[in-house]
Amino acid sequence: MDRQLTEATELQTAIKEATERLCLTKLEAEQAELQTVSQQTDFWQDNMAAQETMKQLSKLEARIKPWRELQKNLTDVIELLQLGDQSMGGELSQQLHSIATKYNRLKEELKLNGPYD
Numbered sequence: 001m002d003r004q005l006t007e008a009t010e011l012q013t014a015i016k017e018a019t020e021r022l023c024l025t026k027l028e029a030e031q032a033e034l035q036t037v038s039q040q041t042d043f044w045q046d047n048m049a050a051q052e053t054m055k056q057l058s059k060l061e062a063r064i065k066p067w068r069e070l071q072k073n074l075t076d077v078i079e080l081l082q083l084g085d086q087s088m089g090g091e092l093s094q095q096l097h098s099i100a101t102k103y104n105r106l107k108e109e110l111k112l113n114g115p116y117d
Contacts, residue, residue, distance in 0.1 A: 001089060005081045008096055012074050015103060019067050022110075031060040066106055074099050 034057050037043065044050045077095050080088060 001081060001084055001086065004089070004093060004096060005078065007100075008074060008078045008081055011096070011100055011103065012071075012078065015067070015071055015074060018103075018107065019071065022063075022067065024064055024067055027060055027064055031057065031064065034060070066102070070099060070102055070106065 034053055038050070038053055038057065043053075073095070077092055077099065080092055
């Protein structure tokens with residue numbers, strides 16, 4: 001369990017660094033601002049601008065959500081590992097492997113996110 005906890009905390013550090021490089025906090029602030037705009041009563045008066053705002057919201061959600069879910073799932077696994085329940089070792093190991101796989105996939109997607117990909 002100690003090895004798994006070490007692996008999980010190292011992965012947590014790597015994910016935290018990645019989210020900082022992605023400026024997720026800034027993207028979440030932008031998302032919140034657009035959501036506020038989209039809730040205005042006259043939002044749909046300019047249909048084209050409203051559609052563009054909704055597209056931006058959708059893109060931000062697609063960018064933010066996988067990383068935040070990854071962080072939450074890993075935090076849950078770390079908390080369970082810290083309990084030291086040996087009976088959950090196999091399941092937690094599988095979850096940790098799944099999280100690491102998702103992290104690596106998200107990293108690869110970032111590499112292929114340029115204008116010529």
